[in-house]
Amino acid sequence: MPSKRPQSPRTHSSTHIPTLVNNMLNSHAQVPQKRERDAASDAEQSGAPAQKATKLGENPDAATNSKSTKQTPNMPKGRAREDSVTVSPSLLSLERFLHLEKTSEDKASPKAGAKGKGKAEATDDDQHDNRTDIATKSGPGPVPWENLSSYKTTGSEDSSRLQERIGDLFAAPDDTVLVHACNTQGSWGAGIAKEFRKRYPEAFRLYEEHCLLTHHPRKNPVSTGTCLVIPPIETKRGARRHWIACLFTSAKYGGNKDSKDTILANTAPAFKHLLVQLNNHARVRSIGPAIQEVRMCQINSGLFSVKWDHTKAVLEAVLASDTGHLKVHVYSLPTAPSKPNTARKGQTTLQSFIRRH
Ligand SMILES: Nc1ncnc2c1ncn2[C@@H]1O[C@H](COP(=O)(O)OP(=O)(O)OC[C@H]2O[C@H](OP(=O)(O)O)[C@H](O)[C@@H]2O)[C@@H](O)[C@H]1O
Numbered sequence: 121m122p123s124k125r126p127q128s129p130r131t132h133s134s135t136h137i138p139t140l141v142n143n144m145l146n147s148h149a150q151v152p153q154k155r156e157r158d159a160a161s162d163a164e165q166s167g168a169p170a171q172k173a174t175k176l177g178e179n180p181d182a183a184t185n186s187k188s189t190k191q192t193p194n195m196p197k198g199r200a201r202e203d204s205v206t207v208s209p210s211l212l213s214l215e216r217f218l219h220l221e222k223t224s225e226d227k228a229s230p231k232a233g234a235k236g237k238g239k240a241e242a243t244d245d246d247q248h249d250n251r252t253d254i255a256t257k258s259g260p261g262p263v264p265w266e267n268l269s270s271y272k273t274t275g276s277e278d279s280s281r282l283q284e285r286i287g288d289l290f291a292a293p294d295d296t297v298l299v300h301a302c303n304t305q306g307s308w309g310a311g312i313a314k315e316f317r318k319r320y321p322e323a324f325r326l327y328e329e330h331c332l333l334t335h336h337p338r339k340n341p342v343s344t345g346t347c348l349v350i351p352p353i354e355t356k357r358g359a360r361r362h363w364i365a366c367l368f369t370s371a372k373y374g375g376n377k378d379s380k381d382t383i384l385a386n387t388a389p390a391f392k393h394l395l396v397q398l399n400n401h402a403r404v405r406s407i408g409p410a411i412q413e414v415r416m417c418q419i420n421s422g423l424f425s426v427k428w429d430h431t432k433a434v435l436e437a438v439l440a441s442d443t444g445h446l447k448v449h450v451y452s453l454p455t456a457p458s459k460p461n462t463a464r465k466g467q468t469t470l471q472s473f474i475r476r477h
Pocket residue numbers: 287288289290300301302303307308309310311312313314372373374417418419420421422423424425426451452453
């Protein structure tokens with residue numbers, strides 16, 4: 121039986137959304153930034169991340185040591201030489217970040233049981249305990265999102281860094297980052313996440329490892345408000361060279377998902393964390409070709425039940441405070457055009473359809 125979720129201990133009283141979002145970003149997203157900096161300076165010192173990449177990718181050439189020039193697993197051969205991919209500093213810094221995150225969290229909590237422990241162990245009671253833990257480490261707490269309508273970004277649609285398109289998220293060219301919202305439990309079990317799992321099994325394996333092995337869903341969960349960026353690693357023939365970005369906007373899923381306010385509060389730092397990593401990649405560009413496009417679905421708006429307009433306002437506020445230049449294209453599937461309702465008062469559309477035929 122789902123446990124009653126505790127209320128988040130903190131609330132915001134301010135009504136100025138841009139300021140609120142900035143406060144959220146400043147208070148919550150600096151840790152990843154610092155980790156990124158540390159990661160960059162420490163990247164040369166550790167061979168572990170490259171080994172990990174080797175283990176995850178089926179192509180042993182995908183990552184060997186940080187000094188050699190290699191081809192990413194699904195990169196066409198000619199292209200590999202042309203781009204002269206130096207192995208993994210970006211992946212290294214990502215993995216290094218993950219390692220640092222784990223190390224700092226390990227200090228605060230008992231060491232996570234690694235292999236052999238997984239989501240099957242998380243009972244409802246465990247989940248309840250876990251949720252309480254997570255509430256204290258999540259984003260800065262609920263925000264009065266009903267005031268979001270008072271916040272409008274400046275600039276035309278064309279100059280906005282967040283642009284909405286109709287179409288399939290997955291029909292994206294190589295070197296596109298596909299962004300979606302995730303839980304921290306290692307599950308891509310429904311909605312668009314399930315589709316990601318089907319199309320990007322290697323990326324799923326990395327996400328799962330991040331949630332279940334590097335972290336532990338109960339004892340040492342992934343922090344909400346962070347983002348896992350997975351470089352193109354699919355080895356399947358014909359696979360697109362897509363990056364996958366997992367925004368951890370809710371600790372759990374289904375009936376135990378976070379409240380809408382908490383999901384929104386987590387979205388800002390998670391998205392900021394994504395931009396930090398992508399900007400860093402654009403600057404250092406040490407793992408293959410430049411990222412051409414960032415695409416996301418209308419995150420949080422399906423199974424997480426958050427109104428898209430609310431999430432969009434958060435994303436725009438984050439972009440407004442970001443110094444990078446990447447644009448984000450939000451793709452949504454076309455909806456079937458609705459026919460005008462010709463039914464008479466008191467008559468259902470089905471009834472009128474039956475009469476007509
Ligand atoms: N091909 C396509 N192109 C473009 N847009 C597409 C599309 N296919 C679907 N969409 C739309 O993409 C939006 C998000 O839709 P979703 O409901 O999946 O995601 P969400 O962000 O609300 O929630 C995340 C949790 O849902 C999952 O399932 P579990 O909770 O694990 O069971 C995960 O694991 C997470 O935890 C909706 O607007 C869909 O119409």
